[in-house]
Amino acid sequence: MLASMIGSTMQNAALLWHVSLLVSPERKGLALGMVGLVKVAPIIFFSMVSGVVADAWDRRRLMLFTQTGSAVVAAALALLALSGGSALWPVYALAALSAAVSTFDLPARQALVPMLVPREHLPSAISLNAIMFQTASVVGPSFGGLLIAARGVAWAYLINALSFAFVIGALLMMRDVPKREPSQDGSRDDVSWHAALEGLRFVFRQPLIRSTMLLDFFATFFSSATALLPIFAQDILKVGPQGYGWLYAAPAVGAVASSAVMVPVTPRIDRRGPVLLWAVGVFGLATVVFGVSRSFWLTFACLAVTGAADTISMVIRNIVRQLETPDRLRGRMIGVNMVFFIGGPQLGEFEAGAVASWLGATFSVVSGGVGCLIATGWVAASTPVLRHYRTAETGVRHAATET
Secondary structure, eight states: OHHHHHHHHHHHHHHHHHHHHSSOGGGHHHHHHHHHHHHHHHHHHHHHHHHHHHHHSOHHHHHHHHHHHHHHHHHHHHHHHHHTOOOSHHHHHHHHHHHHHHHHHHHHHHHHHHHHSOGGGHHHHHHHHHHHHHHHHHHHHHHHHHHHHHHOHHHHHHHHHHHHHHHHHHHHHOOOOOOOOOOTTSOOOOSSHHHHHHHHHHHHTOHHHHHHHHHHHHHHHHHOOGGGHHHIIIIISOOHHHHHHHHHHHHHHHHHHHHHHHHHHGGGOOOHHHHHHHHHHHHHHHHHHHHHOOOHHHHHHHHHHHHHHHHHHHHHHHHHHHHTSOGGGHHHHHHHHHHHHTHHHHHHHHHHHHHHHHHOHHHHHHHHHHHHHHHHHHHHHHOHHHHTOOSHHHHHHHHHHHO
């Protein structure tokens, strides 16, 4: 899985750089923001269906299909880059197709983890998974930046395509996966609108789960400045593709450090709600400083802080959702959550690109950080169950009371 994560993060960085090379400087902000828009559309469209499929089908087999599909899309991007075409629409189309495949992959992958890990070890497993993801986020973009500078964008796509072979091999060797919990009436979950609506009702009737999703969406919507990194690297900091690779990887550098701390510390965090809110607040503040910085190292440090804060938030959010969701509904919960935690950043990238085109990249990033702080305060004020959340057991009692 680590190999495909490295390849995927490298592909994300390569997509933005690829688009930036195909447009004029005055169109660059909006064109980069469009990458986020074309990727979020299939996520919104397929999110509920993908969650239902993950609950109804064999999750390991579903991942075999999605990993193979991702490899094919990456290979198509490599061929497109090698052809030397100057049109943007094929890049956008393949980016959208890649997002559609990932929409079915993520619920199956995340819902599979609690089936393989005992409940008491799940917080540590989630922290370890965060380390793996963030390590990939460091290695992928940094290696991708060097590879793009030395050989071109096509090689980044090609390496991404090859990386999926490792995951496919691991899935083929996986044996004795535990069976999922049956429905309350003993029936088998099917792919239907009734099953999708059941997942929606569950999520929005649980104040704790609902508030973490809203917090995730608004924070990432306002503070998603990743799409503007080519502008900062090329036009503001003037550090080229190598510097761009390191800036793109900077959030993951901080995330890896915080993930390593979170593995032993997470089970001992009692006041999980306040820690979550403070982590998102730091995320927004670091984004503001990043926007006004004109130093490569200060920018790198601010981006690293955003990664560290986001990882703390992500680990706590995932623990709450996984522990408080029955196994038979986990795929649907994750499907709904995708609209929030993937839709937020992707829509946020479009918003950041549009604002950057009208008012400049600096204003776009700074205003986004301020928006993140305001959204965090609103969620904290309107959701007492989150402010007072201490342990999973306490969260269950609060949720039951407010429901």
